[in-house]
Amino acid sequence: MQFNLEETLMKQKKLIAALLLALPATAALADITVGVTVSATGPAASLGIPEKNTIALVPTTIAGQKVKVVVLDDASDTTTAVKNAKKFVSEDKVDVIVGSTITPASLAMIDVAAESETPMVSMAASRAIVDPVDAKRRWVFKTPQNDAQMSTAITEHMSNNNVKTVAYIGFSDAYGEGWANEFAGVAKARKIDIVANERFNRADTSVTGQVLKIMAAKPDAVLIGGAGTPAALPQKALKEKGYKGVIYQTHGVANNDFLRVCGKDCEGTFLPAGPVLVADQLPADNPVKKSAQEYVAKYEGAHGKGSVSTFGAHAWDAFKLLEAAVPVALKKGQPGTKEFRAALRDALENVKNLPAAHGVFNMTPTDHLGFDQRARVMVKIEGGNWKLVK
Amino acid sequence: MDFQIALLLGQDGLTNGAIYALLALALVLVFAVTRVIFIPQGEFVAYGALTLAMLQAGKLPATLWMIAALGAAIVVIDGAIAIRHGAARRLPRIVLSNLGVPLALLLIVPNINAAGLPLIAQIALTLAVVVPLGPMIYRLAYQPIAEAPVLILLIVSVAVHVVLIGLGLLFFGAEGTRTPAFTDGTLDLGVTMLQYQTLWILAISAVLIVALYAFFGRTLYGKALRATALNRTGARLMGISTTMAGKLSFTLAAMIGTFSGILISPITTLYYDSGFLIGLKGFVGAIIGGLASYPVAAAGALLVGFLESYSSFYASAYKEVIVFTLIIPVLLWRSLTSHHSEEEE
Numbered sequence: 044m045q046f047n048l049e050e051t052l053m054k055q056k057k058l059i060a061a062l063l064l065a066l067p068a069t070a071a072l073a074d075i076t077v078g079v080t081v082s083a084t085g086p087a088a089s090l091g092i093p094e095k096n097t098i099a100l101v102p103t104t105i106a107g108q109k110v111k112v113v114v115l116d117d118a119s120d121t122t123t124a125v126k127n128a129k130k131f132v133s134e135d136k137v138d139v140i141v142g143s144t145i146t147p148a149s150l151a152m153i154d155v156a157a158e159s160e161t162p163m164v165s166m167a168a169s170r171a172i173v174d175p176v177d178a179k180r181r182w183v184f185k186t187p188q189n190d191a192q193m194s195t196a197i198t199e200h201m202s203n204n205n206v207k208t209v210a211y212i213g214f215s216d217a218y219g220e221g222w223a224n225e226f227a228g229v230a231k232a233r234k235i236d237i238v239a240n241e242r243f244n245r246a247d248t249s250v251t252g253q254v255l256k257i258m259a260a261k262p263d264a265v266l267i268g269g270a271g272t273p274a275a276l277p278q279k280a281l282k283e284k285g286y287k288g289v290i291y292q293t294h295g296v297a298n299n300d301f302l303r304v305c306g307k308d309c310e311g312t313f314l315p316a317g318p319v320l321v322a323d324q325l326p327a328d329n330p331v332k333k334s335a336q337e338y339v340a341k342y343e344g345a346h347g348k349g350s351v352s353t354f355g356a357h358a359w360d361a362f363k364l365l366e367a368a369v370p371v372a373l374k375k376g377q378p379g380t381k382e383f384r385a386a387l388r389d390a391l392e393n394v395k396n397l398p399a400a401h402g403v404f405n406m407t408p409t410d411h412l413g414f415d416q417r418a419r420v421m422v423k424i425e426g427g428n429w430k431l432v433k
Numbered sequence: 434m435d436f437q438i439a440l441l442l443g444q445d446g447l448t449n450g451a452i453y454a455l456l457a458l459a460l461v462l463v464f465a466v467t468r469v470i471f472i473p474q475g476e477f478v479a480y481g482a483l484t485l486a487m488l489q490a491g492k493l494p495a496t497l498w499m500i501a502a503l504g505a506a507i508v509v510i511d512g513a514i515a516i517r518h519g520a521a522r523r524l525p526r527i528v529l530s531n532l533g534v535p536l537a538l539l540l541i542v543p544n545i546n547a548a549g550l551p552l553i554a555q556i557a558l559t560l561a562v563v564v565p566l567g568p569m570i571y572r573l574a575y576q577p578i579a580e581a582p583v584l585i586l587l588i589v590s591v592a593v594h595v596v597l598i599g600l601g602l603l604f605f606g607a608e609g610t611r612t613p614a615f616t617d618g619t620l621d622l623g624v625t626m627l628q629y630q631t632l633w634i635l636a637i638s639a640v641l642i643v644a645l646y647a648f649f650g651r652t653l654y655g656k657a658l659r660a661t662a663l664n665r666t667g668a669r670l671m672g673i674s675t676t677m678a679g680k681l682s683f684t685l686a687a688m689i690g691t692f693s694g695i696l697i698s699p700i701t702t703l704y705y706d707s708g709f710l711i712g713l714k715g716f717v718g719a720i721i722g723g724l725a726s727y728p729v730a731a732a733g734a735l736l737v738g739f740l741e742s743y744s745s746f747y748a749s750a751y752k753e754v755i756v757f758t759l760i761i762p763v764l765l766w767r768s769l770t771s772h773h774s775e776e777e778e
């Protein structure tokens with residue numbers, strides 16, 4: 044009796060297992076599967092959370108095909124991001140990977156994307172993710188502007204306003220270092236002297252030492268290379284110690300939490316940013332205006348007025364690219380196949396004149412970002428709001 | 434570097450050092466009484482500051498739900514133990530002591546306009562919400578394994594730290610907050626400017642340190658804690674409950690941590706994960722004191738504050754390296770000078 048019971052149980056188990064295997068297999072054949080890895084926790088959470096929120100707002104069908112989106116959190120951790128990418132490729136059989144939020148994780152994921160011949164769209168800023176386009180980076184695209192584009196906007200504004208000496212203070216991590224190098228390069232071309240070069244940590248509770256050193260160098264302007272609310276700390280310290288010059292921030296601070304934390308100490312600050320930050324103030328003939336407003340309306344509709352940030356728009360733009368490329372790729376293959384992935388990659392590389400929230404995409408075989416000057420504007424903080432500098 | 438810069442840096446170092454000193458004292462206290470290296474000490478700094486910020490923003494602090502949940506968990510565990518031992522009459526007391534405060538706060542806080550209260554009342558509310566976490570964490574995480582080796586207690590500490598960080602992100606979000614200063618403005622001393630908040634930090638730290646000193650020297654509970662730290666078995670034989678000692682030391686540690694957070698949140702932006710690094714610097718101070726001596730730990734923490742401040746002027750990119758490298762010569766010096774006795778494990 045005992046023996047028979049066990050046998051029946053075994054049979055049932057096998058049947059269930061077979062059913063479980065069959066279910067996702069049938070689903071995967073018909074749908075386009077997108078694997079998204081975002082840094083919704085960990086140090087980059089303030090960037091990753093709006094991205095994750097944005098993913099929930101993207102269209103569920105593209106060109107009549109259902110889109111299945113698998114979202115995983117990589118906790119701002121490189122190893123986890125790679126693990127997620129591997130899972131997408133081997134278990135979910137995704138057609139395209141979107142992610143990650145930050146540069147180190149995105150760089151590490153390139154190998155997985157190239158090896159499995161899966162196109163990947165990163166939401167991280169560094170140029171190194173897509174440049175140079177080599178055998179591996181063939182498969183990789185990204186949506187945020189390069190730091191170089193942003194730093195030329197700053198130096199241009201500086202020389203137009205007669206700034207001759209600048210002090211730099213940035214994060215003591217890849218972001219701060221990257222900006223220090225980019226800025227040093229373009230500042231030299233415009234004959235702007237960097238008179239102090241300081242670092243601070245995201246978690247620091249005081250930057251008095253660095254600020255005193257900067258004040259002693261008497262610069263015309265200070266550039267703060269930080270992201271999110273921690274970038275408010277040097278600015279507050281500078282104001283407290285009575286610094287009177289102009290202060291520049293980077294586009295890493297472009298969310299409303301920064302305004303909240305920095306308060307009146309941030310009045311008059313200049314920063315370069317994606318046009319989506321001031322979508323409503325853009326002139327009507329700006330090609331980005333409509334597409335940027337579309338995203339702002341959608342995000343604020345779901346999360347309340349003033350909740351939109353530029354970071355979430357990078358995720359939106361990634362799906363804009365997919366919306367443009369998928370219909371082309373569908374003509375060459377069925378989702379879930381190697382042919383479809385290759386066709387999708389080719390289609391992404393040929394996206395032309397696509398207005399998105401952050402700019403207009405014009406991809407080429409050597410430029411897997413595809414943004415030009417229209418992807419950045421100078422913004423001034425006035426009365427606790429972002430004001431477009433005309 | 435001229436005199437004025439040196440003075441400003443010294444002032445900055447002293448302010449940070451005072452906070453590190455408070456945390457170092459709490460770490461020494463917890464370690465001496467329970468042998469727990471309390472890594473989550475810094476989390477109380479963040480929880481305190483962010484809970485106060487939530488109250489001021491007119492929101493219901495999520496930490497309130499946490500103490501209610503932890504209180505309920507303790508009631509279930511302690512209640513089950515009491516019933517198994519046939520002591521069901523103890524149940525009302527268990528419920529009252531673990532759920533009384535959380536439920537009372539849950540009734541009061543949503544019905545008063547917390548954002549409109551005077552700052553001192555907001556601080557009192559914050560302390561009432563966050564400090565109970567200390568003894569509750571002790572009850573749930575450490576009390577069942579109170580006799581375990583130091584290493585296991587340390588591993589549990591790491592686990593508690595990770596849980597608190599994760600919950601912090603869930604409760605407070607990824608962005609940081611600042612709270613308004615106790616007293617706005619600066620004091621002009623001629624050679625330098627002092628923010629009133631800096632004076633508050635120094636004064637309250639000094640008061641807390643003196644109060645702790647008096648507590649350990651003069652009160653029965655303080656003496657009981659010292660006895661437990663000196664010799665657990667001996668203290669038990671004298672009728673001192675080690676569980677009580679553990680809970681009391683965690684309460685004090687939570688109070689010190691929460692208060693530190695409230696003190697510094699007007700001068701810096703605090704995030705859900707800021708506490709760890711602040712606690713770690715307090716830990717360097719505590720290590721300088723050999724996790725045993727209160728005055729040396731406090732002095733060590735002040736040293737960390739000064740070192741941090743001056744190195745941020747000379748070599749800002751290497752500031753953390755310099756601060757944490759301090760621990761190596763200190764350990765070397767301690768291992769050479771102190772008489773080493775092998776522990777039981």
